[in-house]
Amino acid sequence: MDRDRTRDGCHHSHSGQKQEINALSTCEAEYIAMSEATKDLLWLSGLCKELEWKHSVPLLLVDNQGAIALTAKPGKHSKSKHIDNKRHMVRRNVELKLLTTQHIGTEDMVADIMTKALGAVKFARFRRAMQVLPVLSEDSDATTSTTSSEAAASSTMDEAAAS
Template sequence: MLLTVYVDDLLLMGTSQRCEAVAAQLATSFELVALGPVKYLLGVEVVVDRELSTVFFSQAAYIEELLRRFHMKDCRGVSTPEGGTSEIEQERVDATQIDTLPYREIIGAMQYLVSDSRPDIAHVVRRLGQYMSNYGADHFAQAKRVLRYLKTTKDFGLKMNVTGSAEVELLRLEAYSDADYANDQQDRQSISGYVTMLNGSVVSYGSRKQGLNAQSTMEAEYVAMNEGARDVMWLRGLCDELMWKYAVPTLWCDNTAAISLFKRPGKHNGSKHIENRYHYVRNLGERELIAVRHCRTDQMAADIFTKPLARIKFAQFREMLGVCRRDQQGGAVEAEDDRAASVCMVVMFAAK
């Protein structure tokens, strides 16, 4: 039984009998209105398919509103949110031009999509967010391209596969981390990307610029490993709180040099300058709290968070994240634990 609270909205998850019993008990202490099985929560459509054992999160209505609001409803769609390069020139614009371009409004509105159901646009929204006070026509054109992509994929959402097998006793916690070395053309800083999964379904993800100038690809990948390790440790703590049993979390990396640095500590010419805080991942490995393994680049799900990708590769990684239409199969790996599928009924309440 799980109960989550956001301001005056309560989400109750569990079997039908337990949901009804807890709802009745809460009603004796609080003025509540039962809204029935959840359909929308904080602007996100939630579709629970018991036959397929999936939960689908979509913001199609919100995307429609964005297209109407920014006069892009009749635009021509595109298959990727970014072009073939990540370089956008910085521009100094006067206040008059800033007032005429709704750039900040577009980026702010798209950040809501990134946080809830659309990890596939996380990289481009992060990149465009760097220019909130220093943008011009090129930046605005790129922001409109993202809207064109959203028009093409407005029916897409984040699908979580919660099917299970009674024979498997441990949940599978995984994180993928990746980096694009010296990505930014202005400051030459690298980009970290990571995604954390529970039994093959995406739980959290991120795309961010590293706070240092990495001296090599190995260092950039090692820093990204640290980001992924922190996130999977958060998921591990959440599972501990819920008393779910799990195997040792796995952190996947596609850079053999970074993995070697993780496994063989010591002072090396190429790594002795790395700050101590980035060795957090190594400490976790020594305590056997996580395991780091090598992943082929074409299976690195976090690649989509670090740089623009060509159409075919972008679609491949998008599918691995479980971003698809409701009737499509999405996700990298099927789940393997019945407890992940224990949500049989979802009921939402709103305080009077």
């Protein structure tokens, strides 16, 4: 495995660079991001196959319905003619059933934890969804397993579930 893509023996996929082109719409920007994510998903799928690990078809969660529509319809669209052909690999892989896409609401997009400034409640909820444990400071009590923001997030979600 590439050393730049592993940490503590676990593979991670994260690209913290600017896009090389300027998108004309949010749909195009999301479609370009889907193209980059598709490359990573296919690489991970190939790794699983090489290691003989059984895995399901990768699922790409997207919060832009326009970008998902571009993957579902073959051919050029009036609003997407300018998108470079290399970006349409998402569409080809969906057609070949090597990848599936699914819409997820913006409120539930866990990946936003990496790209947006979030409030404490939402940050704690997304961190739990990723199964990342909080870091305890040196002066905190090691027996305390939740932070105040986690407790607030938990009670807010419990209240929402009850209603």
